[in-house]
Ligand SMILES: Nc1ncnc2c1ncn2[C@@H]1O[C@H](COP(=O)(O)OP(=O)(O)OP(=O)(O)O)[C@@H](O)[C@H]1O
């Protein structure tokens with residue numbers, strides 16, 4: 001077939017579990033003569049099934065998120081969004097149609113926060129996301145975010161908020177009240193040791209300083225405070241206390257990262273088959289290891305990814321270890337900004353993003369990206385600059401919190417993340433930033449190191465040859481992840497055999513995850529993929545594709561026949 005050529009670079013021996021003793025610096029370079037790929041489309045393309053009006057899903061064969069597919073076709077490969085988007089689902093977005101609107105707007109991961117809402121509410125939301133995926137052809141992953149055991153106020157008996165005025169005297173107490181017997185201006189605190197840990201003169205910050213009090217007296221379980229910065233107290237607002245300009249870490253530092261309620265929530269998440277569990281207020285790597293072995297015990301073979309949330313001051317001295325043992329990280333700037341001085345938050349964000357890239361873990365930048373859009377239909381210029389910065393730093397994903405959970409413009413906020421991502425990604429491609437990062441080796445075995453080097457080379461090759469896409473056949477997702485780490489200019493089509501791996505890859509920069517059953521026969525996989533993608537008009541003859549896979553350590557450059 002004219003116009004098709006195939007170049008393959010293979011490292012011998014293939015399929016071997018042992019590292020070859022022959023130095024790999026002399027790879028076998030093999031350029032084969034043009035070879036027609038003659039697969040009759042009619043035999044390969046599986047029948048299409050109509051799942052919902054106007055929605056087509058392949059009955060067997062290839063599955064890809066339908067919005068991503070549309071984006072690829074509309075924008076072209078190169079201009080397809082690489083930065084992923086996580087949306088927090090809340091009262092404003094929990095109905096089926098509302099979740100669907102977010103999926104249509106490009107949400108890659110739906111997050112439910114176990115701090116808020118009932119078990120039934122969470123179950124309904126998770127099932128609605130699953131139903132949407134099955135019925136309408138989305139591939140939205142679900143992330144469950146634990147409450148953690150930091151100190152917070154009670155739920156104010158579900159009133160939306162209450163105002164604290166300047167100079168008013170309020171009591172913070174560990175006593176619990178029934179609604180009728182609750183004295184005025186009294187807040188229950190969830191941590192028993194609270195009254196003993198604080199001292200007269202301490203500053204009490206609600207939500208990192210949205211409202212501030214000073215402790216003026218302690219009477220048994222009651223801490224009497226005077227309001228110094230007035231504002232709205234919201235249900236279950238987070239509390240921190242500061243002494244001489246630093247966060248006070250007393251016995252509260254000994255609170256377990258995963259509380260007994262969190263363990264119950266985790267059991268629930270495992271049962272509901274969530275894709276990610278985000279662990280709040282991680283302090284050390286140990287807790288992540290414990291959770292991982294717990295999940296393996298409870299649900300062998302589980303693909304649940306554990307995301308370590310960096311929001312505790314204690315996590316900062318153990319950053320590298322924490323990132324190393326997790327499946328991903330979140331820069332949770334909300335609580336982080338209540339535990340360290342605000343001006344330090346941007347440098348922590350930068351450091352975490354760099355480390356995650358080096359250690360090959362996805363990283364989410366979260367909180368207040370578009371805070372003003374809770375109330376207004378457009379963001380501030382400063383917010384756009386903040387989002388641009390995170391995209392420019394090449395974080396894997398951005399997250400909406402209140403903007404999507406309870407704001408007035410969730411879809412508009414999502415659209416802003418999408419358009420800013422596209423714009424900044426384009427700038428970066430034009431500036432040709434791709435050659436500058438010196439990635440360290442992350443593999444622990446020599447064989448894995450070869451795969452890693454192949455991925456690095458593949459990405460460079462794709463950039464230099466201006467390839468249209470990289471294809472990767474991946475059983476575990478690891479090879480796909482190593483490609484994403486290189487942040488190549490073209491999209492990475494990752495073919496994975498299970499929907500759970502497909503969904504987990506949703507969090508990685510530039511990866512377009514497909515579900516596809518494939519064999520160890522690279523040639524037949526390719527022929528089949530080409531046919532399926534052509535049938536869906538996702539690729540065309542002449543497109544240049546660079547192909548790698550888990551099963552064979554080789555790079556192929558192919559023009560689509
Ligand atoms: N399921 C829910 N039910 C009611 N309100 C919710 C729910 N989820 C979120 N919200 C509201 O949206 C706000 C932002 O949600 P989000 O989950 O990002 O909270 P957060 O406090 O920033 O996160 P975290 O608690 O993990 O630090 C919450 O403060 C809450 O008011």
Ligand SMILES: CC(=O)C(=O)O
Pocket residue numbers: 280309311331332333334335336366367401
């Ligand atoms: C997302 C979150 O937990 C935070 O910013 O605190």
Ligand SMILES: [K+]
Pocket residue numbers: 113114115145146147148280
């Ligand atoms: K949380």
Ligand SMILES: [Mg+2]
Pocket residue numbers: 280311332334335336
């Ligand atoms: Mg938090």
